[in-house]
Amino acid sequence: MNKIPISVIILTFNEEKNITACLDSIGHHFEKVFMVDSGSNDDTLNIVKNYPVEVIQHPFENYSKQRNWAFKNLPIQTEWILNMDADHRLTPEIITELAFQFKQGISQSINGMLASRKTLFMGKWIKYGGHYPTYHAVIFRNGKGFCEDKLYDQHFKVDGEVLKLNGDIIDLITESLSTFTLRHDKWSGLEALEQFEKQKINDATIKGSLTSKNPIAKRRYIKNIYERFPLFVRPALYFFIRYFLRLGFLDGRRGLIFHFLQCFWFRFLIDAKIYELRKTRNENK
Known part of the structure; x- marks a missing residue:
């Protein structure tokens, strides 16, 4: 399968417990994977050496600033960006769906894509209580999206129309x-x-x-x-x-x-x- 023309950006800090499963879920399906690390001193960086990932160090001020710094300063060559955290996992369904969408061709009127988070808590999928599906604009064209300037509950804002995907991104809400x-x-x-x-x-x-x-x-x-x-x-x-x-x-x-x-x-x-x-x-x- 041809690589999906998306650059994946992962933010990390001391994610040795999460980063292997995160990168395994990404696999070799995407054009480029960047990891913006803010000074990990555990085994995160050693683990990442086994994967085709470009690691860039940048001090962490807050989530919004770190995301928006990455959009402006990483050497992104693709038209599209996918944003992930180390405790996120891509499902095979969303990878297959993205491959199909890009093979079919994305309308120029679409500048972003919404994907639902599938929350896992203590190993259980939290399906009810209005918690699923909850959609987030995690994918957008380079230059057409940014992270809200907020201290908490930040979302990505897309300039233009968005496409709602059927596949999920798994969110491991906590390790304990x-x-x-x-x-x-x-x-x-x-x-x-x-x-x-x-x-x-x-x-x-x-x-x-x-x-x-x-x-x-x-x-x-x-x-x-x-x-x-x-x-x-x-x-x-x-x-x-x-x-x-x-x-x-x-x-x-x-x-x-x-x-x-x-x-x-x-x-x-x-x-x-x-x-x-x-x-x-x-x-x-």
Whole structure:
């Protein structure tokens, strides 16, 4: 099979547990694979030596800046870019679909492609609770997409029409509950700060719209509504909707752990940190 004319970009930092399976899922199907590493000191770089990957080192400031730096500075020769993290896996179905799409020819009106994330948590596919399918614009023409300038919950914004793919990208949401809680503790602080500072919508962010054909814009619209609800009330409502009304309970015991942590605990922690920021501001007045 001819190589798919896409450059894959993977961001890494100490990903020795993930990078082998990630690169194995990519295989030799794509024109070029870049890895932008931010100073890994585990075995990540030694593992990558066994694969046809070009490694570039760049200090990490935040996810958005790292992605957008890569788009501007990597020697990308292909017209299309696929963005991955080390804990992502390409399914055989999406590789076959991409090969077919490019063999058939992509319309010039299409500048991006949406793929759904298939979340695996503690080895189980989280299928319910509104968590699948959730589409992300992970593929776009070089120069026609960028990462939102946000501290957390960043999405890729595409200039132009997008094509929705049927194949999935597997997202290993965590390697352990300890890793999950540590990461979400960090992310809750970033999200709390953005909500506290009430970051304004601009051309570098995706505007929420219920009528948009873009599923990311629809999710952003719903999130904007969520943020108008009172602190500490909204996490309980969100968990109730996702777990009961959207059938998250069908995901079983591991689904209960995931939905409770992701839909309630994480968002309650965000609210607690917003409350802390407000309290500190009022005390300093």
